[in-house]
Amino acid sequence: MANFYLEAFKTFVKIGAFTLGGGYAMIPLIEAEVVEKRGWVSKDEFVDMLAIAQSCPGVFAINISVFIGYKMRKTAGALCTALGTALPSFLIILAIAMCFRHFINIPWVSAMFMGIRPAVVALIAVPTFNMAKITGICLTNCWIPIVSALLIWAFNVNPIYVLIGAGIGGYLYGRIIKPTE
Template identity: 60%
Template sequence: MYHSLFKTFFRIGLFTLGGGYAMIPIIESEVVDKHHWIEKKDFLDIVAISQSCPGALAINMSAYIGYKLKKVPGAVVTSFATALPSFLVILLIAMFFHQFKDNTVVAAIFRGIRPAVVALIAVPTFKLAKDACITLNNCWIPIGCALAIYLFGISPIIIILLAGICGYVYGQYIKPTE
């Protein structure tokens, strides 16, 4: 199983541009749909927990999934496998950057990649919103949180803590019993 975990998470790390958010649909496809290691309903919780922890989202998700499957050794394998491709690519770029840093073709390629990376981040955002049951009735919550962070510079940590407290209060005292 460790070999399968390493291979899967190395491939995830190797073929993902755009960071952790762009990796979410690929991780979901691999661990939920293809390998059935994680239930779909648990995946959204993994994303939320991973976002709440310090560090890179993809590494946090990998570590959590690895730990859930094979405890500490699984977390080490999946984290290492996810980070290794980026490390190798950055190492290669650092070794040869001076040779192509002023190349107009390379600059044009990066200008073309940037909008695609935005799309890679936008798609999982909308998918997560759907999975989290964000509707027209409650879409003001994530919009308000995003605006509070962007416009007023409120720390995301404060937003997460307040959202957790509000969710607890809502669930315990406000939500009508079924």
């Protein structure tokens, strides 16, 4: 169905073109388009795809778009959504690279970038809180993502070790602690 490919490409071009802050800032837009508006994947599938995309090497936004495209139309769908996601960023970066050094010393341009930075933090925080709500993070287990983030940020622990530790902890909890509760 050629119509799906055009629709998917346009959807991911729009997401890629109008999202500042990278892959994590794209999460609410992707979720709104793919889960809520188009129903291509369920909310649970989307959360699982986020976890897998984060765990895989490569650019997060491309990973998540590939998983969505592949689920919908296998390899051709994955190529279509990945291209749609990457093309706007590529063209914007190319234009900025050609012109940036001429504009960075202009005070209003520099001020604009200073204003965008905190907004990008908010764009990353919103999907984090949404994902926490969806995955059942509450007061009794909120220590897990907090400790994980501190290990990575403050102590420079490799995220792979944090994921392995969390997986082992979850396994042990499910096999040893939870049955006795």
